[in-house]
Amino acid sequence: MSLLLRALRGEDTPRAPIWIMRQAGRHLPEYRALKEKHDFWTLARTPELAAEVTLQPVRRYGMDAAILFSDIMTPLPAMGLDLDFRPGPVLERPVRSRADVDRLRVPDQGEIAPFVADAVRLLRGELGDTPLIGFAGAPLTLATYAVQGGGSKEYEVFRAFLRREPEASEALLDALAEVTVRYLRSQIEAGAQAVQLFDSWAGIHDLPTYRRFGARYAARVLDALADTGVPRIYIALAATHLAPAIEELPLEAVSVDWRLPLSAWRDLLPGRTLQGNLDPAALLGTWDTLRAEATDVLYEGLGGPHVFNLGHGIFREAEPDQVARLVDLVQGFDRTSARAEASAEASAVPSGGAPTSGGHV
């Protein structure tokens, strides 16, 4: 079994597998070349093109996993929510009432985004031993966009809607949860070997609001996939304060951002595989600062199963050479000997500290 799947299933692997969020995308010259010929939405909806973009970072860097090239908004049009990318997602007619919710369709599994399942099948034929991660947006985050109508700094239209239309909000979340289950099942049946549920905007809410409108629906989606046996990863951003609810979700792994060190997350999420958590800005530093920050993350990850990743998506300004050196560093880091070394030096080193690292930034 691949290193990624072993780590996601809770094995303390001898080295941490690495993949990088948004690895298939704008920081890669070969992606930008394709992007000159096709718009984003065409790339995402054409199986051959989506597969090609997905493969680019695996070929270039020898990543330990591929992540499907797509967008969390992909299932919305089949529900009756048409959207455009300019370049961020914009809904032609956002959800603003109970009637708008009642008008939504909950399509059959095969109707939601058949081009995605096709891309997954193509990829499984190409990827060999490299596992493929499927993904979807979590219901709360999809609802955030569906009501707000697009990206926003504060998502105040959605936050008002939760308060003024709590029942309509729950009906919307119900529909989104059901579609998300079907959509992820279609990816799994086509061959995705792990799935990640993106709850990018969960962190703007307090814990009671998140429990009611976020965790409840994320749990429903994750729970409905339990019988597939495929490892489930969940990610929220700037969500330290939501840890008590995230800890209760039915899943194998949590992807965490850089705001807290992995050792602190281990205490908050006992028994789970941790994925992360290099600050994406580290890839914009010098090699010396990048190495120091990445080494910190590697040592911080020694307390249990660890999948190396960024805390959030890679910046388009990141240089491929830096990414390549990061991948080499992570793939060359022997956790067993590092742990022995850290343990031997324990009396001289603060808990969780990296003996070879110069510290953050």
Added chain:
Amino acid sequence: MSLLLRALRGEDTPRAPIWIMRQAGRHLPEYRALKEKHDFWTLARTPELAAEVTLQPVRRYGMDAAILFSDIMTPLPAMGLDLDFRPGPVLERPVRSRADVDRLRVPDQGEIAPFVADAVRLLRGELGDTPLIGFAGAPLTLATYAVQGGGSKEYEVFRAFLRREPEASEALLDALAEVTVRYLRSQIEAGAQAVQLFDSWAGIHDLPTYRRFGARYAARVLDALADTGVPRIYIALAATHLAPAIEELPLEAVSVDWRLPLSAWRDLLPGRTLQGNLDPAALLGTWDTLRAEATDVLYEGLGGPHVFNLGHGIFREAEPDQVARLVDLVQGFDRTSARAEASAEASAVPSGGAPTSGGHV
């Protein structure tokens, strides 16, 4: 002494004073009327106009404090950093090198923004017993804008600069800290009775990065104001993970966002006055949901000195009638009897819970 100053000095006042971040601004029709005649930058730099805008919410709502109408970027032009508002701040020539930093001026106190001190003097003549809060941006947040060049979702140019030019970053922060001390002293000498230091973007960093580039310079500013005897308030957003460093800052009060309840913040920041922490989106709900959320905050605040506020700035969509009802609710909430009541019902009520509240959202 006013209720605000008593609470900021650590007194457990019989009721919580209330003011609202960005109370002087776009949600008010009388502000929008002025804004049709003058652009933002003219309003902020003309003492009579800035004073008038500052007074508007005090007149309308009977707020327990006035907050100077200005912008955290106000001191930058005198340092040689010209800026424009379109409508967010945009720097004509951002700081991108050590040479750019060395070119900055550190003006004398009277040169930084004399129109602000003039506005403060005018206001003190008008405000009577209502205290006036002065403010400034914290060095880290000012540096974030100075390097990035304006608002941004991720501030990646700044985060790269911290890594590639740490010494230039520190020199920039040194200059900004010195200017901020002088700027706040000019406000205090003109009559500001409390000051708030806004570190809006601190929360994007991990704790070691915040300690090195954020807390260190915020502490320098706050410490340099100790001899004035004026209470010092500090605010960072989405900064739960930074609490260990915030707890060490020399200050009287911390303004916190809604992500954690006030009872949790009391444990993190013992002995400090807490300001906050209603979710600004609560003002976009119905009166029933607003009342429930505000009541939760009032009960959560009973554990020590409390200044009622939002967790972040008011949305322009908030309706003045809702704000007026919120002010009445807070000013009518008797902390002494609420505490007695909560204590009597303690056996039936979860810790920190509000017996009269329907809970969040």
